[in-house]
Amino acid sequence: MRYLPLTDDDRRRMLAAIGVESVDDFFRDVPESARLKEPVDLPRHSSEMEVERVFTRMAAKNLSPDTVPSFLGAGAYRHHVPAAVDHLIQRGEFLTAYTPYQPEISQGTLQCMFEFQTQVALITGMDVANASMYDGATACSEAVMMATRINNRAKVVLSGGLHPHYRDVTATMGRFLGLDIVAAAPDWQGKENPARLVDGETACLVVQNPGFFGHLRDLRPLADACHGKGALLVAVVTEPLSLGIVESPGAMGADIVAGEGQSLGNALNFGGPTVGLLAVRQKYLRQIPGRLVGQTVDTDGRRGYVLTLSTREQHIRREKATSNICTNSGLCALAFSIHLTLLGEQGFVSLARLNHARAVTLADKLAALKGVEVINETFFNEFTLSLPKPAAAVAEALAGMGVFGGVPASRLDPERSELEPLLLVAATETASPADIDGYVGALRQVL
Numbered sequence: 001m002r003y004l005p006l007t008d009d010d011r012r013r014m015l016a017a018i019g020v021e022s023v024d025d026f027f028r029d030v031p032e033s034a035r036l037k038e039p040v041d042l043p044r045h046s047s048e049m050e051v052e053r054v055f056t057r058m059a060a061k062n063l064s065p066d067t068v069p070s071f072l073g074a075g076a077y078r079h080h081v082p083a084a085v086d087h088l089i090q091r092g093e094f095l096t097a098y099t100p101y102q103p104e105i106s107q108g109t110l111q112c113m114f115e116f117q118t119q120v121a122l123i124t125g126m127d128v129a130n131a132s133m134y135d136g137a138t139a140c141s142e143a144v145m146m147a148t149r150i151n152n153r154a155k156v157v158l159s160g161g162l163h164p165h166y167r168d169v170t171a172t173m174g175r176f177l178g179l180d181i182v183a184a185a186p187d188w189q190g191k192e193n194p195a196r197l198v199d200g201e202t203a204c205l206v207v208q209n210p211g212f213f214g215h216l217r218d219l220r221p222l223a224d225a226c227h228g229k230g231a232l233l234v235a236v237v238t239e240p241l242s243l244g245i246v247e248s249p250g251a252m253g254a255d256i257v258a259g260e261g262q263s264l265g266n267a268l269n270f271g272g273p274t275v276g277l278l279a280v281r282q283k284y285l286r287q288i289p290g291r292l293v294g295q296t297v298d299t300d301g302r303r304g305y306v307l308t309l310s311t312r313e314q315h316i317r318r319e320k321a322t323s324n325i326c327t328n329s330g331l332c333a334l335a336f337s338i339h340l341t342l343l344g345e346q347g348f349v350s351l352a353r354l355n356h357a358r359a360v361t362l363a364d365k366l367a368a369l370k371g372v373e374v375i376n377e378t379f380f381n382e383f384t385l386s387l388p389k390p391a392a393a394v395a396e397a398l399a400g401m402g403v404f405g406g407v408p409a410s411r412l413d414p415e416r417s418e419l420e421p422l423l424l425v426a427a428t429e430t431a432s433p434a435d436i437d438g439y440v441g442a443l444r445q446v447l
Contacts, residue, residue, distance in 0.1 A: 073426025125250025133276025136260025223253025244352025
């Protein structure tokens, strides 16, 4: 009972002090019919060692991308994270630090956030970035809400190349704000023109690049079309490493960039936590959600950092807040910043080129298999296969052979039957030539 130190006498005295006879009195507002009549059918208590053994056996049932060749993507990517990243973020001053309300004792944390903002602004080609958001999907929804505030319009157009999770999160947020969400059909062929849905009532058009199915596109025509209607272009990036060789959204005319930062510094971790990215043009600075760290000088003229803007509901009056976001995923943002710093500009570009080269090699070899078609004409490190069998069944068979062959598009968008043969395949620097050859051989056998 080492974790339950109270004795029966302790409990009696505590109950007497608050004027009740038993613990059951705390639940008197719960109807008798809703209460359990007997204990839940769960194993009784065991020793710590026995519990560890049980959970170790349960964990062993998981097949980890760290132990088998993995070509999974669809918005979450496996990259090599240098050991220095984990070592540094686990230092006590970072790991246990909380919101830096007092700048005089938070200069280290504030400087890290400032550096993070600078890096995000640089790779996205934007003027300013915040620090930071929950994840890519919520960053996308925050960008949409920001656009509707700027334009005072309620119509939002979502491209068919937008990740289904991002689409659904944005639609959920929009429903409670009375937004008119127009979502285009999935653009698995990469031929859509979402600008045709933009009119004089549109607040923004949301386009992902590279798209959910891997297609790359020039955002300039879409930016021109949006601006001609008084709308904003929101560019979404789920693979930030692509910005090492793909022209930045800012350079192509995007007004707001939302993205997922997981690829840099953050492991997959069964889906989280991750870090959302949000960068904007200077003129929209006052509408940015979350927090913004600024650089200043103290009374002696020395450089210092402060929370310049904190437009969150727990910092200012709720009716004035631009967002109710309540965290900035600070540790994940720090990991992102450390990884990008270790890479440097040249390393960032080189790693991006390596990812693209591995994906091209894999795509060429898979396209040579009978019945397999690579749909994409352009891609970064992820592309879409059209298979002669349902992709979900093929992915399961490959997993049974010890290969994570990709993500079936139907798994993320199950209501679209036309997506059943489509398999999203990603190849990062972690895919060795032997892994690629093993995947090709396994897929040939499954088909």
